[in-house]
Amino acid sequence: MALTNETQTDAVLIAxxxxxxxxxxxxxxxxVTRVYRYCCSRTNNAQVxxxxxxxxxLAALEGIGRxxxxxxxxxxxxxxxxxxxxxxxxxxxxxxxxxxxxVSERTDMHTPDLERRIYRQxxxxxxxxxxxxxxxxxxxxxxxxxxxxxxxxxxxxxxGKRRGAVRKLLSRAVDDLRKRCLDE
Amino acid sequence: MSETDPRKLESYLERAEAYDGGLEPEVExxxxxxxxxxxxxxxxxxxxxxxxxxxxxxRYHEGNRIMPTWxxxxxAGALGTVxxxxxxxxxxxxxxxxxxxxxxxxxxTPIPTAATATxxxxxxxxxxxxxxxxxxxxxxxxxxxxxxxxxEESGAPGxxxxxxxAWRVRPSRPARYQATDTGSIxxxxxxxxxxxxxxxxxxxxxxxxxxxxxxxVRENALVRGRPAFQLIEVGSGSYTMELYVRDxxxxxxxxxxxxxLPRSEDExxxxxxxxxxxxFAGGNEGETRLPDGWQDGYTLTVYTPEQLEFTxxxxxxxxxVETWQMGPPPNEATVVDAxxxxxxxxxxxxxxxxxxxxxxxxxLPVRFEVEPGRSIMVKGFPSGETPDGTPRIYxxxxxxxxxxxxxxxxxxxxxxxxxxxxxALAEYPVSASVYVRGPWELVxxxxxxxQEESVTDGIGELGANTELLVRGTLAGTEPPRLNVSxxxxxxxxxxxxxxxxxxxxxxxxxRTQPASSPTxxxxxxxQPEITLTLQDVSYTQDETTVSxxxxxAGDRAGNVIGASLARPTLVDEQGNQYEWRAGSGNGQxxxxxxxxxxxxxxxxxxLGAEMLTLQTGLDLTAKASSTVTLxxxxxxxxxxxxxxxxxxIFGLPVPIVEAALAADPxxxxxxxxxxxxxxxxxxxxxxxxxxxxxxxxxxxxxxxxGGNACGDGQESMVSTLIIEALPDGRGPGxxxxxxxxxxxRLHLPGPWEVSWEVDE
Numbered sequence: 002m003a004l005t006n007e008t009q010t011d012a013v014l015i016a017x018x019x020x021x022x023x024x025x026x027x028x029x030x031x032x033v034t035r036v037y038r039y040c041c042s043r044t045n046n047a048q049v050x051x052x053x054x055x056x057x058x059l060a061a062l063e064g065i066g067r068x069x070x071x072x073x074x075x076x077x078x079x080x081x082x083x084x085x086x087x088x089x090x091x092x093x094x095x096x097x098x099x100x101x102x103x104v105s106e107r108t109d110m111h112t113p114d115l116e117r118r119i120y121r122q123x124x125x126x127x128x129x130x131x132x133x134x135x136x137x138x139x140x141x142x143x144x145x146x147x148x149x150x151x152x153x154x155x156x157x158x159x160x161g162k163r164r165g166a167v168r169k170l171l172s173r174a175v176d177d178l179r180k181r182c183l184d185e
Numbered sequence: 186m187s188e189t190d191p192r193k194l195e196s197y198l199e200r201a202e203a204y205d206g207g208l209e210p211e212v213e214x215x216x217x218x219x220x221x222x223x224x225x226x227x228x229x230x231x232x233x234x235x236x237x238x239x240x241x242x243x244r245y246h247e248g249n250r251i252m253p254t255w256x257x258x259x260x261a262g263a264l265g266t267v268x269x270x271x272x273x274x275x276x277x278x279x280x281x282x283x284x285x286x287x288x289x290x291x292x293x294t295p296i297p298t299a300a301t302a303t304x305x306x307x308x309x310x311x312x313x314x315x316x317x318x319x320x321x322x323x324x325x326x327x328x329x330x331x332x333x334x335x336x337e338e339s340g341a342p343g344x345x346x347x348x349x350x351a352w353r354v355r356p357s358r359p360a361r362y363q364a365t366d367t368g369s370i371x372x373x374x375x376x377x378x379x380x381x382x383x384x385x386x387x388x389x390x391x392x393x394x395x396x397x398x399x400x401x402v403r404e405n406a407l408v409r410g411r412p413a414f415q416l417i418e419v420g421s422g423s424y425t426m427e428l429y430v431r432d433x434x435x436x437x438x439x440x441x442x443x444x445x446l447p448r449s450e451d452e453x454x455x456x457x458x459x460x461x462x463x464x465f466a467g468g469n470e471g472e473t474r475l476p477d478g479w480q481d482g483y484t485l486t487v488y489t490p491e492q493l494e495f496t497x498x499x500x501x502x503x504x505x506v507e508t509w510q511m512g513p514p515p516n517e518a519t520v521v522d523a524x525x526x527x528x529x530x531x532x533x534x535x536x537x538x539x540x541x542x543x544x545x546x547x548x549l550p551v552r553f554e555v556e557p558g559r560s561i562m563v564k565g566f567p568s569g570e571t572p573d574g575t576p577r578i579y580x581x582x583x584x585x586x587x588x589x590x591x592x593x594x595x596x597x598x599x600x601x602x603x604x605x606x607x608x609a610l611a612e613y614p615v616s617a618s619v620y621v622r623g624p625w626e627l628v629x630x631x632x633x634x635x636q637e638e639s640v641t642d643g644i645g646e647l648g649a650n651t652e653l654l655v656r657g658t659l660a661g662t663e664p665p666r667l668n669v670s671x672x673x674x675x676x677x678x679x680x681x682x683x684x685x686x687x688x689x690x691x692x693x694x695x696r697t698q699p700a701s702s703p704t705x706x707x708x709x710x711x712q713p714e715i716t717l718t719l720q721d722v723s724y725t726q727d728e729t730t731v732s733x734x735x736x737x738a739g740d741r742a743g744n745v746i747g748a749s750l751a752r753p754t755l756v757d758e759q760g761n762q763y764e765w766r767a768g769s770g771n772g773q774x775x776x777x778x779x780x781x782x783x784x785x786x787x788x789x790x791x792l793g794a795e796m797l798t799l800q801t802g803l804d805l806t807a808k809a810s811s812t813v814t815l816x817x818x819x820x821x822x823x824x825x826x827x828x829x830x831x832x833x834i835f836g837l838p839v840p841i842v843e844a845a846l847a848a849d850p851x852x853x854x855x856x857x858x859x860x861x862x863x864x865x866x867x868x869x870x871x872x873x874x875x876x877x878x879x880x881x882x883x884x885x886x887x888x889x890x891g892g893n894a895c896g897d898g899q900e901s902m903v904s905t906l907i908i909e910a911l912p913d914g915r916g917p918g919x920x921x922x923x924x925x926x927x928x929x930r931l932h933l934p935g936p937w938e939v940s941w942e943v944d945e
Contacts, residue, residue, distance in 0.1 A: 020747045021806060022246040023875035023928045026239055033235050038228040051230070055238045062242055124218035146198065147219045148228070153195055163515070168191035175212060176189050178219075183211045 011074035019065055029058055032075065036082050038148045043086045057082040076158035079149050083141075083159055127182035134181070139174035146171060236879065244368075327464065336362065341375035343466030344437060346459050369452050371459070372440040379434040384414060387429050387436060408439075408460055410471010428460070428475075433467055493579065493604040495566035499612070502528055502563045502578065509555040518555070518583075519575075520563060529575045530563055530583065532595055555594055561585045564612045565597075566605065581605075581612050602627045611662035620656045621667065625674075628653040631667045633660075647674065658727065668725050714739040715803065717937045720782075722797075728786040729763060731755065731799055735781040741835050742778025746806040751932055753801035755787045757794030763787040798940040807835040808875075808928040813861065815844050815920050822846050822858070834929050837869040841924075847905065857908040861922065862901050867929075875928035876904040880920060 009017075011028065018025035036057055041050035060081050068077050132140055138160075145156045157167045189212050196204040197216060208216075222228075329335050333347045338360060348371065352362045362371040378386045388402045406413035406428065413430040428439040441456050461473045504522035509532075516532040555561070565580035583595040593614050600609060602623025607630060613619055621628060626649040629637055647653070652675035657667035714737060721732040735748040755763040768785035811832040820826070825845040831838045843862035859878070866872050906922070 022243050022746060023808075025246060026243065026875070026877070029239060029242060030235065033238065034230060035223075037230045037234070038223055041228050051234055051238075054230075055241060058238060058242055059245060062245060124215055125221055128215065128219060129222070143219065147222050150223070152199065165191075168195055172189040172191040172194045175194060175215060175219075179189075179211055179215050183215060 015065065015068055015074055018062075025062060025065070028074070032078055033058065035149050036078065039079065039082055039144055040086060042144050042148050053082070053085050057085045060085065072158050073155050075149070075151055076155035079145060079151060079155070080159045124182060128178045131178065131181045135174060135177055138170060139177060142167060142170045143174050239877075327462075330458070330462070336360075336373075338373050338375070341373050341437060344373065344375065344432070345464040346373060347462055348459060349455060364452065367449055367452065369449070370440075370442045371456070372438075374438045374440070375432070375435045376438070377434060378436050383429075383431045383436055387414060405476045407472055407474040409463060409465055409469045409473055411465070415476050426456070432465055493566075493568070493601055495568055495579065495604060497567040499564065499566055499581075499605075499609055500578075502565075504528070504561065504563075506555050506557050506559045506561055508557065520561065527575050528563070529571055529577050530565070530580050531568070531577060532580070532583075555585075559585055561594060581609055582614065584614075607631060607665045610659055610665040610667070613659055618656065618658055619667075620654060622652065622654045625649055625651045625653050628655055631655065631657075631665060632669060633666060651675065658725070660726070668727075714742070714778075715933070715937075717801075717803075717939065719799065719939050719941060722941070724789070726789055728766060728789050729755065730784060730786045732782065732784045733799075733801075735779075735783065735803065737779040737781075737805075739778060741807075744807050744809055744835060745779040746808055746928065748779070748781040748783075748803055748805050750783055750785055751802035751804040751934075753785055753799060756798050756800070758796040759794070761790075761794070763790060794943050796940060796942055798938060800936050800938045802935045803933040803937065804930060805835060805933060806928065806930050809834045809839075809924075810927065811924045813841055813844075813922045813924060815859070815922055817846070817857075817920055820846050828861075832863075832924060832927050834871050834927065835931060837867070837871050837931055839863055839867045839869070839871050839873065839927060839929065842901075859906045859908065859920075859922065860903050861906075861924075862903050863927070865900055865902055869931075871929040871931045873902045873927065873929040876902050876924065877927075878904050878906040879923045880906060880908050 009024075009027070011031070014024045014028045014031075018028055033054065037050055037054045040053040040057070041047060044050050044053065057078070061078055064081070068074070132143065135143075141160065142156060145151045145159055151159065153164050153167050153171075156171075157164045160167060162170070187209070189209070190207060193204065193207040194212070194216070197208050197213065329347045332350055334350050335345050335347045336354070337343075337345045348362050351366075352364055352371075354360050354362055360372070363369065380386060384402050384404065402414060404412045404414055406415040408428070408430045411430050411432055413428055415426075415428045426439075426441040430437040430439070439460065441452075457475070460475070463469075463473075502520060502522055504520040504526075507519040507521050507527065509518040510516065518530040518532055520528045520530055522528070562584050563578055563580050564582045564584075565578045568577045568579040570576050579597075580595060581597050581600070582593065585592050585594055596613060596619075598618070599620045599622065600607075600613075602621060607621070607623075607627060610619070610621070610631075621631065625647040629647075654673045654675070655667060655669045656671040657669040660666040660668045716736045716738075718734045718736065719731070720734050721730075723730045731753075733750065737745050737748065750768055753765055753768075755765070757763075764787060766786045766788060768783060809832050813828070813830050813832075815828075823846065825843060828841050828844050830841045832841060833839070841861055841863050843860075845860040845862070847858040847860050859880070861876065861878060863873055863876060
């Protein structure tokens with residue numbers, strides 16, 4: 002077995018990770034921020050997102066042998082994260098907890114051009130404001146594509162849809178946002 | 186507003202060269218804005234979070250080195266299993282939170298235990314919503330066993346249980362009671378449920394960490410006279426155990442997770458004693474009785490429909506590939522024959538998952554990508570048709586012909602004799618490893634007489650209809666014969682969990698190999714702390730496989746992650762050497778230290794020898810942690826300076842040779858970017874592959890890289906730590922850098938040697 006390092010592919014790392022904590026750690030660090038963002042977006046609560054992110058990776062670690070190797074690791078991980086978040090919502094529903102805290106702080110855009118940044122910020126502000134009005138499926142495809150950074154095939158695997166269906170779903174979600182934010 | 190073209194949108198998103206600008210500008214701007222979504226400050230994890238979880242995962246991994254893959258696999262089918270395992274975790278951390286309770290993240294305050302309470306030993310104190318001790322005086326509680334201590338969960342009031350004092354209480358909800366030496370965990374929870382059908386509630390509402398067909402969830406145990414369901418026959422035999430007890434208006438869940446594989450017998454005794462002596466507020470007159478075999482339940486999960494229904498005989502289709510979709514569903518292909526007829530080929534593999542890890546990645550008998558237009562041959566059974574009338578084929582084998590040789594693109598790993606004749610085995614490639622399931626009267630025909638005798642000797646007379654499951658390679662086609670390497674017989678019910686997953690109780694493993702058992706001295710001790718034990722040898726026409734257990738004891742054993750044979754040689758009494766081919770292994774923490782199981786294959790022919798000798802070195806993967814003190818006074822970004830500090834991995838020195846203050850363009854302004862440098866291969870021969878740092882006493886720090894590659898040609902490993910801000914009032918000076926984990930591989934030449942006689 003080759004040594005585990007950052008240059009290894011996901012498939013090599015996940016094969017090694019069964020017995021090698023360092024390999025799983027590399028895999029974890031490769032994806033943890035994306036998984037956190039995804040969970041945070043779904044819950045709007047940083048503490049809950051931390052909890053769900055940790056749960057997702059624990060579940061991945063526990064179930065690592067179940068990864069059959071016939072799909073991408075990213076899709077597998079986000080499939081787990083999606084299920085963790087679903088479980089959280091089921092729990093929320095059952096226990097009728099108070100609405101989740103919402104956080105709207107937004108400061109860092111990593112975009113050097115101020116004018117462009119403000120313009121894009123405005124569009125993004127609107128998109129995020131109206132996003133809860135979209136169907137859950139459309140929200141999910143946006144999260145998986147833009148926050149999780151999954152490609153079409155990986156998104157399709159997580160959502161249990163064909164790639165063509167994901168492409169259509171995404172284009173409709175984008176059109177929906179455009180209609181609400183740019184065609185006003 | 187026209188609709189956005191889905192493919193152009195995809196092309197734009199992926200910045201494909203093929204994108205020709207066909208999207209409307211507004212759509213491009215919207216997509217660009219959404220690309221910034223991930224940069225939102227609120228979506229960034231707080232400083233320290235990544236490392237905190239990494240540490241949790243590392244501890245978890247260390248406590249459970251062999252992933253309980255079979256436990257997971259038996260839970261259910263692909264996504265279903267994931268969801269349900271996740272539910273198990275959610276049960277642990279989320280479900281147990283009452284509305285008034287604190288979030289988990291606020292439960293950092295250590296929960297007082299009896300050790301901090303002020304009353305005598307037979308006192309209980311653990312988990313409450315507010316971290317204060319719950320004390321039960323000696324007047325109201327029976328004295329604990331010697332060296333044990335009573336506990337009571339705030340979430341399960343009125344239920345007292347005792348555990349050895351050596352078990353620690355870890356603050357979580359519910360509390361985790363953990364064995365200090367093995368890491369095993371016990372949890373006790375109570376759920377309010379007053380309805381009549383408590384098993385249905387367990388099955389459907391409690392979000393248990395498993396999925397079972399309804400018929401398999403039934404009362405099968407007693408705890409202090411209370412009806413109970415012990416999840417032991419299906420799914421928890423070797424790793425976790427769940428026991429649900431009906432106690433008046435609630436259901437109590439006892440959960441055990443072993444920190445070692447195999448489990449410690451002592452811990453099984455502890456678990457049994459804990460249940461036998463548990464005290465319930467409503468009385469404790471009744472008996473405690475767990476189902477037979479609760480310690481070693483064994484289950485296989487069969488990933489196949491219960492009944493495959495074919496609509497015709499085996500047929501061969503020759504044609505060209507139109508589509509081939511593997512990986513993301515659907516796993517299927519379409520093929521067009523010379524006459525223009527189209528067929529849909531089902532490429533879903535059906536598997537058997539057993540109670541120990543198998544090599545998924547290496548063993549998948551399928552090609553993931555096949556280009557359209559390729560000529561292929563499909564041998565399989567017709568299995569109906571799609572809604573548009575395309576015939577469906579359930580393939581046994583899909584093959585093509587390359588320039589010089591036959592190429593197998595797919596074969597079905599499971600042949601079900603309830604649906605197909607054993608003659609179909611003749612279609613399989615000679616080297617294929619295949620499972621065959623069916624009644625004994627049919628499976629027996631696949632054995633030669635000697636093997637059949639071996640089987641019946643092992644379990645007595647099998648009924649003609651007893652269901653068997655065998656794994657082997659094809660040994661002949663007229664009549665079909667298998668070289669059987671694994672055999673299981675069914676002694677219980679199977680139940681369908683989903684449309685393509687069954688769970689079967691009591692699939693018992695039987696040994697049909699090796700042809701001879703190792704005899705003589707099977708222990709070899711080249712170093713006192715490391716013992717190799719020859720466990721098994723099997724001989725087939727294809728290979729000789731040697732299974733060895735490596736046991737490492739002593740103080741250093743806890744730092745061993747894995748061990749494997751290094752450059753093993755197999756030699757017979759004539760001096761004939763059998764070439765090593767491949768090896769695999771798994772390591773785990775064990776009560777005695779570290780335990781690895783290895784399996785190494787050699788070229789065949791050894792069965793003809795009288796005496797065989799295995800000689801080998803060892804490769805260890807081990808880790809270490811340490812602290813390095815850096816003097817930052819006078820150092821500026823860009824400075825490098827030599828260090829002369831050493832960390833030991835399994836007793837072998839690894840020098841830390843250099844430190845640097847780097848100018849890292851990715852680091853936040855004003856932060857320090859510290860680097861430590863170590864040689865990829867130390868003079869002692871340790872090959873590093875991981876180095877992770879943390880600064881002592883500094884709140885905001887990042888180590889996003891977690892260790893750098895030591896790839897081909899690279900001489901040094903560099904690990905970077907970014908410290909965003911030093912604590913108030915603390916300037917650059919001496920700083921303690923904690924090496925959280927330094928991991929590497931090292932070679933112990935030994936040699937270890939063991940010889941054994943080869944029986945006829």
